[in-house]
Amino acid sequence: MKKIWSLVIPVCFFAACSSSDSETPQENPDNEAMYFPDNNSDVWETKDISTMEWNEAAVQPLLDFLEEKHSRSFMILVNGRIVMEEYFNGHTATTPWYWASAGKTLTATMTGIAEQEGFLNINDKVSDYLGIGWTSEPLAKENLITNRHLLTMTSGLDDANGDDVSPANLQYKADAGTRWAYHNVYVKLQDVIAEATGQTWENYFNAKLKTPIGMNGTWLESGDDLSVYWSTTRSMARFGLLALNNGKWKSQQVINTAYFNAMTTPSQGINKSYGYLWWLNGKESYHMPQTQFQFDGELIPTGPSDMFMALGKNDQKIYVIPSKKMVIIRMGDAADEANWALSGFDEDLWEKISAVIN
Template sequence: MKIKKILWLIPALFLGVVIFLQYPKLNIISGYASKNMASTVFITGRSPESVLQHDNNMPLISLAKVENNGLSTTASIYGLMKRKTVCHEGIGCMLVNDTYQPSSTFPVPHRQHSENPCSFPYGDKEQTDTIFANIDYDGLESAVETAFIQPEIQKTRTVLVAYKNHIVAERYTEGFTKDTPILGWSMTKSILATLYGILEYQDKLDLNMAAPVPAWEDDVRKKITLNHLLRMQSGLEWDEDYTSISDVTQMLFLASDMPAVQAEKQSIAPPTEIWNYSSGTSNLLSGLLRKRFGSLQEYLDFPYSALIDKIGMNSMIIETDMKGNFVASSYAWATTRDWAKFGLLYLNKGKWNGSQLFDETWVDYITTPTEGSNGTYGAHFWLNAGGKYPDVPKDMYSANGFQGQRVFILPSKDIVVVRTGLAEEPEFDINSFLAGIIASID
C-alpha cells in the first residue's frame, strides 16, 4: 500500500512542480489552446479531436483541457487560468476578457463573392489542362513528394506549385483539400503590407510620412515613418519570443487592443539603426490603417474590396481583436489555392487580369533588403538576397508564417510555391525542396 501511495505521489509531485514553474505562463498557454481550437474548428470545419491530436499537440499547450461548442471555446490548465474564445461570422474568433458581453455585436466586412467564368487563377472554374514542354513532370512530382516523405517530422499539409499562372503540381495530406482554409500566421504581415502598397498607388499616402501616433509627437518617436515600420527598423523596443512571457505572447493572448501594445513601447534606438522583427509593429500598422478611414465599417471593408475579393481570394478571412482591429501580424486564413493567388499577384507585379492593384515599383520596394537584416528582410516580406538558400535564386522572396507556412515567389523562374504545415526548418528542408522544384522546370 505504501509503495502504491509513493508511486501515485511521484506524478502528482511532478505535475505540481510543472504548474508551479509554469504558472505565470498558464494564462497564455490556455489562451493559445482556446484560440487555436476555436478558430480552426469554426473557420475550417475540422473536428475538435483533430485539432487536439495535431495542432494543439505542442509542449505545454497539450496540457490544456479544451471544450468547444462550435461558436465558443474554453480552455484551462487543471482548472486554472480559464480562457474563452468567441466566434462571429465574417471576423472569425477572438480571445475575450471579463469585459466581454455575450450580447455584444461586431461589424463585419462586406464581401463580394461574384461568380467568375474564368479558370484559375482569375476565376472559379478548374483550369484547362496545359502541358509545358520544359517541365519534367515526374521530376516535379518527386520534388513535391520530398515534402511529405517524413510526415511525423516534416508535418507538411499542402503543397502547390504554379508556373506561368498555371497549377502544375498540387498535393494535400489526409484531412486537407483545396477547399481547406489554412492559418497563414505571419504571412498575414505580407497581406497588410500590400494594402499599404495599394494606398500608395492610389496616391493616398506617403511612406515617408511620420507615423500618426499622438503619443509620439513630443518625443524622439515622432521621427518614425511608415517606411520604418514596414521595414521593422523603427527602433522601438519589442521582444518577439514565443517560448516565454514576452511582448508578442502577451499581445496575442492577453491584449484586447493589439495596435496599442507597440504604440506604447519606448524607443531604444534611432530609426534605421537596428532591425528588430516585431509582430507588434504589424498590428500598429493595422491600427494606423484604420485611422485612414472615416468609420470602422470602411476599415473592415477595405482589405476585401481593394485586394482579397478583387483577386478572388474568397476563402480568406482576417480575424480581429476585441476592438475590431485586424490582427495583421498573425490571423489570416485562406485555402492553399488562394494563398497561391496572392503569390501570383506579386509574380505579375501587381497586375491582375488586366487591372493594376499596386505599382510595379512596389515589388522593388518590398524586395529591397533592409539594413541590418543581413539580406533576409525587405518590407514585410522575407528575402533570399543574402543567399540563405544557396541552391535557390537570390531574387526569391516570400511571405513566411509560424510552423513553416510559406508563399515563395521566384520571379526569374516564373514560379510560385505554397507550402503549409506544422514544422519548419530544420525539420523541413526549404533549400532542397525548392531546388528540386526548380530543377524540374527548365
C-alpha cells in the first residue's frame, strides 16, 4: 500500500493535458472556496486530514479494509481538495484502470451536451438517428423507444443475453417505458451522438468533456459494439468534481443545470433509485441489475441520503455527496465476488468511511 495524502504527483496519460485555464475558486455555502485543479497539469491542492475534525483513529481500519478488499486506488475530495489519496497492490497515480459501467455516466453527460448544442432531443425516437432496424423488434415497437428510454434503462428490450447489442440480440420484451432493466443497449446513445453531430463519438467526447475538465484516458474496445473508458484515478475524480458542481467546471457550465438535475434525480417510477445512468441513494425503493424485484429502502443505508453514484462492474465507484461537498473514488478488482454495479461492498465501505468522516 502506498500512502500519498499530501503528495503532489504529475500525471499525463494518453491525451491528459488540455491547453487552457488556471485554477478558479468558486464560493460554496460552507464559505470555503471550491477548488478546481488546473487543466494543464495534475498538480492538485490538498487539505490536511488533521484540519477536518475527522476521526483519525478510524483511518487505518478504512485503509486496511480497502486493501483487504482488492482495491487499487481510493480518493476523497472535499471542496475539490484532496484529503485522502491511496494506492494499493502496485497501482500508482499514473496507472490507468477501467471505469466499467461507472462510465455510463459519461455517456449520459455527453447526451445532455449534444442536446444543449441542438444536435439531438432526448425525447426523439432512436430510429430518427440510427434508422429503422437497429433492433429486431417489430417496427411499431421499435418506434416507441426514445433516447430518454436508453438513458433511463426502460427500452423494453430483452436484457437476458449479456453485452451483445447487435440488432439480432435486441429483442422485444415489453413496451418502452413499462419495464426497467439494466442493459448495455444504452451504448447506442454513443451512436446517436455520432450520427447527430457528424463526428466520431470519441472526438466529440474529447472536445466537449475530456478536454474542458482536463481529464486523461481513452475508450478501449470491449466486445462487439462496446467500449470502456480507462483513466487514472485523478481523472475519475475530475469528473466527480464536475458532478459535485452541477455540471460546472471553474467558470464554464459544461452541461446545463436543468439537464444535470434531471440526470441526478429519479427518471421514472419503476426504479426510483435511478436517474439518467446515475444511481441515487436515499430513495424509498430500488431495483438491482439482472433482477425484476423491487427492494424497499435506500440503496446504501450506511451512506448519505443525498448521495448519487456512478457504479461499475467489480466495484468501480464515484460517490458524489453534495451535503458534504465531497467526492469519493474507488477503483480496483471486485471486493468480493464479481458483480454488475451495486454490491454489498458499498454498504460495508460506507460503514468504514462514516467512521472517519463523522
